[in-house]
Amino acid sequence: MILSYEPMEVGCIIKARPIGVLIMEDEDGEDPKILSVPVRDPRFGGFNDIADVHPHKLRESKNFSKSTRG
Template identity: 40%
Template sequence: MEVDVIVEIPKGSRNKYEYDPRLGRIRLDRMLFTATGYPGDYGFVPDTLAEDGDPIDALLLLTEPTFPGCLVRARVIAVFWVHDTHGPDAKLLCVPATDPRQLHLQELEDVPMHQIAEIWHFFEIYEALAPDKSAETRGWEQRGKAVEALEDARRRFADQRTATTGTEG
């Protein structure tokens, strides 16, 4: 399954940027309190609403970082679950859909084990030193569960839009 991902945070960055939908801009939210950078470009899938009240998160595996605001067509290959201060938080694992270097990455088991471990480790510690924040890793699920989480987030977004506007679509 392919989706559009809006990048908020480039790979390797310790700056936590967040999209501000009210302003239509990306703002610096904070800097990570740990000495580690994001293991891939990090952003969200537009027109979704995850269980934490934000668009569903996506981590893009790519060879070079992009930039905040970059729109990337991506292929969903798995989901990583974190439970943070706002509840369950799905992180879709994606690769750029048109990158020939990533064509072999279709499922979680196609990703090198060390890279999977690095991602797990990042989400285990990235909030560790932040005041009033916590994150507990829950683990990986395959592409089918990732697609379910994405479809649930799209449905939640559509339901919220209908409730807000009183119309569908």
């Protein structure tokens, strides 16, 4: 999962770096998601750890992930 201020199309490829793991749950149990930020977006330059992400943005990311499950 990549945090971004810009919309991205499904399947697009961008350079990103991991900053942590979101522990999600589905019907089969734990479902960890690697959380990354775009390498070329200076707005994420100070994001080095999942703790650098605002709690509201983490909730949004979790809700987005839940809503896009197949």
